[in-house]
Amino acid sequence: GEKKRHEIMQLELLNPKFAILDETDSGLDIDALKVVSEGVNRFRSQGDRGVLLITHYTRILRYIQPDFVHVFVGGRIAEQGGAELAEQLEAEGYDKYVRMSV
Numbered sequence: 001g002e003k004k005r006h007e008i009m010q011l012e013l014l015n016p017k018f019a020i021l022d023e024t025d026s027g028l029d030i031d032a033l034k035v036v037s038e039g040v041n042r043f044r045s046q047g048d049r050g051v052l053l054i055t056h057y058t059r060i061l062r063y064i065q066p067d068f069v070h071v072f073v074g075g076r077i078a079e080q081g082g083a084e085l086a087e088q089l090e091a092e093g094y095d096k097y098v099r100m101s102v
Contacts (some may be wrong), residue, residue: 001032008039018050019043025060047099058090073101 003026011019021040025033041064043049053064059085069085071078071094078097079085 001028001035004028004032004036005039008036008043011043012039012053014041015046015049017048018052020052020054022054023056024053025055025057033060034063036060040064058086069096073097076101 004027007024011021024036024040028036037060040051040053044051044064053060053066055061065081066086068080069082069089070080071085071089078101
């Protein structure tokens with residue numbers, strides 16, 4: 001979790017217009033997840049900043065409210081929507097999207 005916290009600190013120090021966060025929640029316990037999420041939310045609250053958050057798990061979305069959710073299968077967007085899509089994906093699983101792409 002310490003490495004991820006440092007990455008978020010770098011994000012805030014470098015202050016880019018756009019950040020790509022790939023698996024930021026990977027390997028984090030709940031306390032570290034909250035700290036990382038708070039940092040991402042601070043960055044986003046600046047208003048003129050964008051974040052692409054890539055994750056395989058929806059638990060980080062309990063702390064970071066997404067504007068949009070995209071489900072990718074084979075490098076293509078299979079479905080897109082709001083936060084409710086992430087909740088649906090958590091409840092129903094990913095298999096339906098894989099089957100649709102075949």
